Amino acid sequence: MEATRRDFLGFALGGMGIVGALGVLYPVVKTLAPSAASTTEAKVEIDPEKVPEMGIRVTSWKGKPLFVIKLPEGFEGKHNYDVKDTFNDAGKLNQDLFKGKRVFALIGVCTHLGCIPLWKPEGDSDLPEPHLHCPCHGGLYTPWGDVIGGPPPRPLWVPPQKLEGGRLIVGEPGFVERLV
Numbered sequence: 001m002e003a004t005r006r007d008f009l010g011f012a013l014g015g016m017g018i019v020g021a022l023g024v025l026y027p028v029v030k031t032l033a034p035s036a037a038s039t040t041e042a043k044v045e046i047d048p049e050k051v052p053e054m055g056i057r058v059t060s061w062k063g064k065p066l067f068v069i070k071l072p073e074g075f076e077g078k079h080n081y082d083v084k085d086t087f088n089d090a091g092k093l094n095q096d097l098f099k100g101k102r103v104f105a106l107i108g109v110c111t112h113l114g115c116i117p118l119w120k121p122e123g124d125s126d127l128p129e130p131h132l133h134c135p136c137h138g139g140l141y142t143p144w145g146d147v148i149g150g151p152p153p154r155p156l157w158v159p160p161q162k163l164e165g166g167r168l169i170v171g172e173p174g175f176v177e178r179l180v
């Protein structure tokens with residue numbers, strides 16, 4: 001009888017654990033789930049009209065999550081971030097690569113240990129400004145992927161990209177020449 005009760009408790013707790021784990025995994029899987037535009041090809045085309053203002057579109061490029069972010073007109077002048085002195089492989093802040101661009105793409109993988117950052121367009125209790133927040137160890141990035149806080153050693157990676165015919169093309173050199 002004792003064994004049966006223990007078995008039951010074991011099943012019940014195990015079941016709760018699985019449900020809990022699924023609850024935690026679901027947002028990650030949902031974030032990674034490919035959209036209609038997803039591809040593992042080297043070139044991805046995005047129609048900026050389909051990205052909501054102050055929104056993010058998640059797709060993939062070369063098997064990595066790709067964040068396409070669209071900022072409102074004048075965003076840059078209205079928001080000042082206290083960024084860390086960490087630079088991309090071009091020796092710049094990402095924000096400098098994206099000067100004058102309202103739509104751009106970032107690799108959506110935290111440069112600390114590879115978690116998927118979350119887009120916080122309204123900010124949160126850690127930072128009231130729009131930002132990307134890596135929940136694993138508290139990494140904070142500007143919308144351009146520059147490091148504001150936490151352990152990330154460098155900005156989010158930026159793939160080559162250009163604007164052509166009103167579309168953002170990721171995987172071809174343009175205003176970003178190469179992966180940096």
Ligand code: FES
Binds near residue numbers: 111114136137
């Ligand atoms: S993996 Fe993002 S802060 Fe550690």
